[in-house]
Amino acid sequence: MVIIESSYRRSRHNKSKVPTRNIIFGVLLLAVFILVVLSLVQYLSGRALHSEIDELKESVRQLEQENETLQRQYEEILEENITLREENHMLRSSKIITHGDRDSNKVALTIDDGGRSDLVDIALQSLAEENTRATFFVLGTWLELEPDVWRQIVEEGHELGNHTYSHRYLTDMNTDEINAELALWQELADKAVGRSYKTYFFRPPGLEGFHENQSEQRNQYLEIVAEKGMFVTLWDVDHFYGLGGGNMPAERITDYVLDKAQSGSIILLHCRENDLAALPAIIQGLRDQGLEPCSLSELLLNGFAT
Numbered sequence: 001m002v003i004i005e006s007s008y009r010r011s012r013h014n015k016s017k018v019p020t021r022n023i024i025f026g027v028l029l030l031a032v033f034i035l036v037v038l039s040l041v042q043y044l045s046g047r048a049l050h051s052e053i054d055e056l057k058e059s060v061r062q063l064e065q066e067n068e069t070l071q072r073q074y075e076e077i078l079e080e081n082i083t084l085r086e087e088n089h090m091l092r093s094s095k096i097i098t099h100g101d102r103d104s105n106k107v108a109l110t111i112d113d114g115g116r117s118d119l120v121d122i123a124l125q126s127l128a129e130e131n132t133r134a135t136f137f138v139l140g141t142w143l144e145l146e147p148d149v150w151r152q153i154v155e156e157g158h159e160l161g162n163h164t165y166s167h168r169y170l171t172d173m174n175t176d177e178i179n180a181e182l183a184l185w186q187e188l189a190d191k192a193v194g195r196s197y198k199t200y201f202f203r204p205p206g207l208e209g210f211h212e213n214q215s216e217q218r219n220q221y222l223e224i225v226a227e228k229g230m231f232v233t234l235w236d237v238d239h240f241y242g243l244g245g246g247n248m249p250a251e252r253i254t255d256y257v258l259d260k261a262q263s264g265s266i267i268l269l270h271c272r273e274n275d276l277a278a279l280p281a282i283i284q285g286l287r288d289q290g291l292e293p294c295s296l297s298e299l300l301l302n303g304f305a306t
């Protein structure tokens with residue numbers, strides 16, 4: 001009886017050990033399973049995070065691109081605004097300009113017609129030595145003949161103004177002919193400079209470009225010039241007409257110009273030997289008077305009132 005009981009206990013004891021091992025094994029299995037699941041979740045969420053970061057990086061890149069585009073647009077609008085303000089300022093001034101701001105110390109140097117390249121070289125050399133810019137009212141015929149000379153002039157910081165193609169009096173021409181003269185000049189200037197060249201300045205050939213008693217034709221050509229976005233730009237200092245024409249000695253030209261020049265003046269010179277010989281003394285003399293020689297753009301477009 002005792003034997004039976006003890007064998008029964010033993011058998012019960014063995015049976016209780018098996019489920020315990022199973023439970024431990026189960027728990028371990030569960031733990032491994034949980035660990036695997038957790039790792040999987042972590043791996044998946046890591047991947048999701050990475051793709052989110054990539055998306056964010058892409059958004060930042062796009063925003064940077066948009067920002068660059070906006071910055072460019074802003075600069076373009078700013079430039080356009082400056083141009084419009086310049087045009088507005090010019091439009092508010094008289095249609096025929098003979099001088100700039102009398103309160104400024106600036107004086108514009110304008111050199112008309114154009115000529116042999118050796119003469120132009122003398123002008124360029126004097127202007128470079130004095131670190132001064134000027135406006136050249138060159139004829140279309142010279143632009144056609146020596147385009148390289150006029151490109152160099154622009155490259156050196158000077159500017160070109162429209163003085164017609166052939167120097168015919170405007171009032172001797174009909175509207176179509178005037179339009180053709182101005183357009184041909186523009187075409188040749190673009191070709192010489194190698195790009196679309198904008199000038200605000202037009203100077204008619206021969207004083208105001210008309211004979212007396214031709215006011216109707218004069219108004220017609222003024223309209224054509226205005227339509228092309230240019231302004232008739234004459235002068236208030238001119239030894240050629242002032243001294244009765246002819247080829248005056250350089251000293252006489254210098255004295256005349258320095259005597260007549262004042263703040264805001266526009267000085268008319270021609271591409272002639274004596275005029276250009278006088279140029280260095282004119283520039284120095286103006287500076288001695290506290291005046292600063294410059295181009296028409298520098299006199300009429302810079303520092304305009306808003």
Ligand SMILES: [Zn+2]
Nearest residue numbers: 112113205206
């Ligand atoms: Zn001329």
